[in-house]
Amino acid sequence: MLRFKNALVMDMCEDTHTEYKEVWTEGGRIAFCGKPDSEMLKNAVFEKEYDLENCLIMPSFKNAHTHSAMTFLRSYADDLPLQEWLFDRVFPMEEKLTGEDIYWFTKLAILEYLSSGITASFDMYFEPEDYFRANVESGFRTVMCGSVSGSAADAARLEEFYLRFNGRDPLVSYRLGFHAEYTAEYGLMEEIAALAKKYKAPVSVHNSETAKEVRECVEKYGKTPTALFDSLGIYDYGGAGFHCVHFSDEDMDIFRRRNVYAVTCPGSNSKLASGIAPLCRMRENGVKIAVGTDGAASNNCLDMFREMFLMTALQKLSLGDAAAFPAQEALKAACCGSALAMGLDDCDRIAKGKQADLLVLDLSKPNMQPLNAIDKNIVYSGSKQNVRMTVCAGKVLYENGVYHINADEKEIYAHCAERCAVLKD
């Protein structure tokens, strides 16, 4: 049993209030969260005790949309028009990637996730075996998302992966998904709807990221991507839409009725000039909200503090209302909403029996002082600098800048640098 003591705890079971109490974990799960009496303490056997004075324990962040291995493209092609960025720079580089590349670049992303208090990613990319290996070796939790595109025949691969990766490791699950409407033939989308029905499973997909995407879909099918997916039955068992920037009231109504999460990616949407997702209007319409960083090619960092600040700041800006989308909403999306969007129902808060996916923030840094309101401090002032400890499935993977992920980070940097040089050649 691990004992995390002398800290404030924001368990997020109801709201974002904090209380001095302890968190004990056993076998990767929360064994106790509260104020132990002397009897309990006498009977408990602790493998290790962490004294966390001046710290806050909270549920870790979950990254509900990313392409982890795209770290290799960080700062490779910024400040370019979207089409040039994608077609002239990103796609040609991606074509050269090997499975081994995916393995190393994913490990680089995992280092960055941990330094930002993130313990799980909802990842969509290629080479699933190498991706799987990078995560499991690191002790990092991931939900792999189907990324197929093309014709009806490509659905078979999706089903094969779905069966291959679910149940293979406690840290990994696999969800039905495809890249996007604009890279899928109608027949493929029909097949995916059939898989959703067959497995009574949610489907996750890029949705309404750009105005162009929505406009062209309407021109082609007479429907927005959301309405199209719904008409096919793709969302019959819920799922997630990645980005959801250009969203109509009808789209929101479908998301609410079908229990589909809107996964917002404000860093990426800003940097690529895609627009501002209407999060306030989504909330008013009963849409559930999660948040992701997107890949490092478009963001360029994998930093949940940035995303939370942008979630609220961009709502305030776009609505001209300083009261819009309070900090707590961003915090709940990053910790709880994202977990639920990924199907990680046991990772959303700190309570007995839940997964021990925790984040310890150091409050004794100037950006966290004074403690007028800790939840607002985290969203408006928080940074990676405050991440004292990141705990995934009861294992401390990151502590005071040191990684415990069965790998040396210098070796990861060296491998990535070497491969980048070759890929760029």
Add this chain to the structure above:
Amino acid sequence: MLRFKNALVMDMCEDTHTEYKEVWTEGGRIAFCGKPDSEMLKNAVFEKEYDLENCLIMPSFKNAHTHSAMTFLRSYADDLPLQEWLFDRVFPMEEKLTGEDIYWFTKLAILEYLSSGITASFDMYFEPEDYFRANVESGFRTVMCGSVSGSAADAARLEEFYLRFNGRDPLVSYRLGFHAEYTAEYGLMEEIAALAKKYKAPVSVHNSETAKEVRECVEKYGKTPTALFDSLGIYDYGGAGFHCVHFSDEDMDIFRRRNVYAVTCPGSNSKLASGIAPLCRMRENGVKIAVGTDGAASNNCLDMFREMFLMTALQKLSLGDAAAFPAQEALKAACCGSALAMGLDDCDRIAKGKQADLLVLDLSKPNMQPLNAIDKNIVYSGSKQNVRMTVCAGKVLYENGVYHINADEKEIYAHCAERCAVLKD
């Protein structure tokens, strides 16, 4: 002499390229920047050598608009409409402040500046003696900005401070300034123009932060704040406008002709829903750009990495153009533009004879890998986590999370917490 070696150096003398070389400092200034030959090394006597493998040395950030002591209001009144925030929450708290409060809350801000690689602030607030003491004791550079408001009679205090604080300490200077058009009677602005003329001195002032401010100024004077100031002669010797969100082409033309810096505060302007300053249009119109955090009451953090990201991201968003306002422009504004806006002509870059105001970034963190483009890495992925060392006037004030500012940060936190409790009572 101090020797900083084995690092990449971005001297920013021309652009943002990097090169392996050394930086030597003596008596607070850069003594050498280059690749020393064996003769030079034989003759040099180093007091201390810093081995900075995997690091980047660059000019430090300068914070060209802030109210340092407002740290006490961090997270005290967020997510409220602007008027309620200011009149019901901020002003009543400010009224209770003592000089001793300003001293401690300023020290808290200095800790945060240093952790973000900032070595100088352009500060506008009350109780200049206590503010002065907090900075000088810490070894932190500051340019105090006049903050008078009210009637013509108040100009005398401004002149008194101008004479009292200039030349008193090498780390401190004082610039003519006043709060804003909307808190100054016409007579006060006339007096300030007279002081500008008398001392051939630039004037710095809040300018066009909100649409309401501009609208009401036009209603009252038939001119925008910028045109009004210009018509009075306030900008005859240059200066700075803080915020400049709602800016006409005529305003830009005046700024260009009068050599007035536009100091953008994108974090604050987002959080308070004030709008997006038209930085791209300013650049096209030849306006010089600097950047500031504003105070912690409105931002809420004092983090130049956030400001740089927002500078470029918000231009991209507002113009719908992913190529707008490249990362390098934000970096130059934070390092050089802000220094020049504050009159710190010797603090803008790394070259022999310049002030040794330096920032050392640790590139061996995952958010800085791979090194496809270091300037873009800093702006798009950089965070306080990368700040290895902050050097002001040749003194290392912050290194690997440890402060050397003649004070214990725990004591600063305790004083601030104690006073916050009283002020909120």
